[in-house]
Amino acid sequence: MIRKLTCIECPAGCALLVEVESGKVVGITGNNCPKGEKYAITEVESPVRVLTSTVLTEGLPLKTIPVRTDAPIPKASLFKAMEEIRKIRIKKPLHVGNVITKNLAGSGANLIATRECLADQGSATQTI
Amino acid sequence: MFERELVIVGGGPAGMEAATSAHKSGVRDILLLERDQYLGGILNQCIHPGFGIEHFKEVLTGPEYADRVIKQVTSMPEIEVSLRSFAVHLTKDKVLTFMKPGILENVKAKALIMATGCRERTREMIHIPGTRPAGVFPAGLAQKLINIEGFLPGKEVVIVGSGDIGLIMARRFLLEGAKVKAVIEIQKKSRGLLRNIVQCIDDFDIPMYFSHKVSNIYGRNRVEKVSVIKVDDDFNELADSYFEIECDTVLISVGLIPENELIEMAGVEIDKKTNTPITEEVNKTSIPGLFVCGNSFKVYDIADSVSRDSAIAGELAAEYLRSLK
Numbered sequence: 001m002i003r004k005l006t007c008i009e010c011p012a013g014c015a016l017l018v019e020v021e022s023g024k025v026v027g028i029t030g031n032n033c034p035k036g037e038k039y040a041i042t043e044v045e046s047p048v049r050v051l052t053s054t055v056l057t058e059g060l061p062l063k064t065i066p067v068r069t070d071a072p073i074p075k076a077s078l079f080k081a082m083e084e085i086r087k088i089r090i091k092k093p094l095h096v097g098n099v100i101t102k103n104l105a106g107s108g109a110n111l112i113a114t115r116e117c118l119a120d121q122g123s124a125t126q127t128i
Numbered sequence: 129m130f131e132r133e134l135v136i137v138g139g140g141p142a143g144m145e146a147a148t149s150a151h152k153s154g155v156r157d158i159l160l161l162e163r164d165q166y167l168g169g170i171l172n173q174c175i176h177p178g179f180g181i182e183h184f185k186e187v188l189t190g191p192e193y194a195d196r197v198i199k200q201v202t203s204m205p206e207i208e209v210s211l212r213s214f215a216v217h218l219t220k221d222k223v224l225t226f227m228k229p230g231i232l233e234n235v236k237a238k239a240l241i242m243a244t245g246c247r248e249r250t251r252e253m254i255h256i257p258g259t260r261p262a263g264v265f266p267a268g269l270a271q272k273l274i275n276i277e278g279f280l281p282g283k284e285v286v287i288v289g290s291g292d293i294g295l296i297m298a299r300r301f302l303l304e305g306a307k308v309k310a311v312i313e314i315q316k317k318s319r320g321l322l323r324n325i326v327q328c329i330d331d332f333d334i335p336m337y338f339s340h341k342v343s344n345i346y347g348r349n350r351v352e353k354v355s356v357i358k359v360d361d362d363f364n365e366l367a368d369s370y371f372e373i374e375c376d377t378v379l380i381s382v383g384l385i386p387e388n389e390l391i392e393m394a395g396v397e398i399d400k401k402t403n404t405p406i407t408e409e410v411n412k413t414s415i416p417g418l419f420v421c422g423n424s425f426k427v428y429d430i431a432d433s434v435s436r437d438s439a440i441a442g443e444l445a446a447e448y449l450r451s452l453k
Contacts, residue, residue, distance in 0.1 A: 005326075006322045006323065006325070006326045007323070008323035008326050008327050009323075010178075010181050010323075011178070011181075011321050011323065011429065011430055013321060013322030013323045013326075049327065049331070050177050050187075051303075052175045052176050052177060052189055053175070053303060053304075054175060054274070054275050054278065056278050063276065063277055063278045064275060064276060064277070064278040066172075066175035066189060066190075066191045066275065067175075068175075068177065068189055075331065078303065079303070082303050082304070082305075096191075096192055096195045114175065114189045114191045114192045114195075115172065115191035115192075115194075115195065116195060
């Protein structure tokens with residue numbers, strides 16, 4: 001079976017033709033770099049995505065802290081991971097890369113902060 | 129009034145890159161104005177990954193990309209960053225007026241770089257008829273409400289236009305528990321990047337209608353529904369294709385307009401169609417010593433390209449300042 005995929009590793013968006021036999025990738029064409037090959041294999045055999053979102057804060061200058069998983073997690077677990085993320089409240093200042101939740105939703109990946117939030121960086125944006 | 133060698137308006141990726149580039153080229157008196165309460169510009173609300181592949185050789189989110197550039201800026205003490213500073217007036221002699229809380233300042237810049245970015249096109253510009261209820265947002269504003277303010281502005285969403293911000297917001301609303309009922313695009317194909325169609329629309333089976341337009345928005349206080357109609361190659365409505373979608377929110381993702389009203393005020397020649405300066409060379413304008421970079425120079429798809437080209441603006445400003453001596 002031939003599956004058509006669009007590689008999402010970079011803005012080029014290469015059109016991949018992937019030959020699949022009983023759930024396994026046996027041939028890939030259309031990729032312009034090795035990332036495409038890796039993408040096609042995981043996309044067919046066990047699709048994953050890096051999840052990004054925001055978490056709410058309490059008593060900090062920023063109302064939200066943007067976050068991401070430090071590794072791609074199974075596509076099927078995105079909504080379970082979001083449920084966990086929604087419960088989080090950040091109360092202490094943090095730096096980019098600080099771990100907020102280990103092993104998010106049992107995915108093996110950690111949830112990390114992607115923006116610095118210091119105690120004294122000025123007040124958060126005005127409420128609209 | 130005070131004088132500065134180089135004044136830069138806008139603390140997003142363009143203005144910050146221009147500042148560090150000018151510094152590397154030897155400029156030692158730089159004032160960087162930012163209207164928000166922190167540096168980073170629109171990158172702060174672009175929490176999704178995909179930034180930095182060219183510029184930093186790794187995949188970053190918008191805030192991570194901003195963080196790296198902010199740290200470069202703040203490591204250079206000769207770059208003075210002035211936050212909450214909103215530029216309101218500019219003359220041809222490069223006298224810039226800006227507001228800070230409680231004060232109006234005038235600065236005479238020997239060289240000036242405008243990195244003021246874009247604003248979003250609105251519902252009014254694409255002439256969607258109907259009532260004017262709450263719940264109609266430009267997609268980037270919705271992005272700010274969710275990602276910066278922590279506020280989800282709707283539960284059942286229809287997205288007009290398939291620009292990248294609209295596609296990314298489709299996924300964002302969905303992950304936050306809202307329903308995304310449709311993306312309506314009047315053109316035959318998406319104007320967004322392919323990878324965003326895959327990971328924001330196809331991943332979540334969001335219905336996408338090409339060659340369709342929203343013909344009306346209904347609702348008294350809040351959006352209640354929209355009507356949708358198919359169009360032919362000349363954008364004529366095909367009457368029997370009419371259908372309705374119930375929703376409480378309409379996102380408008382139909383492009384960006386470079387913000388160049390200040391340089392126009394100063395007398396720079398502007399192309400009225402694109403709202404960008406008329407010029408043969410990147411970042412230059414018809415006024416010597418006045419440069420424009422980033423999304424206010426032209427609308428870019430990728431932040432990495434903004435960084436690359438904005439570095440040139442910093443070099444051009446440094447070269448111009450040397451020529452005065």
